[in-house]
Amino acid sequence: MSMFESLGRVGAAIKHAHNRNRSVRALNSLPPEIQKDIGWSVSPRNDPQVTLSALLLGSAR
Numbered sequence: 001m002s003m004f005e006s007l008g009r010v011g012a013a014i015k016h017a018h019n020r021n022r023s024v025r026a027l028n029s030l031p032p033e034i035q036k037d038i039g040w041s042v043s044p045r046n047d048p049q050v051t052l053s054a055l056l057l058g059s060a061r
Contacts, residue, residue, distance in 0.1 A: 021058075 027035065032042045 027038075027040050030038075030040070035042050
């Protein structure tokens, strides 16, 4: 396997993770009523512990 194939795989993985995180942020930004309607668990609002864990561990989901 060449170096360029490895870089391509890493780039694809980063792009996939970015798209997934962007989708999660968009769903979390919806109002709780809509989140419940589509089956997405309601994200806690303005909880300092959740904010800290999200900063330390990445996405909460």
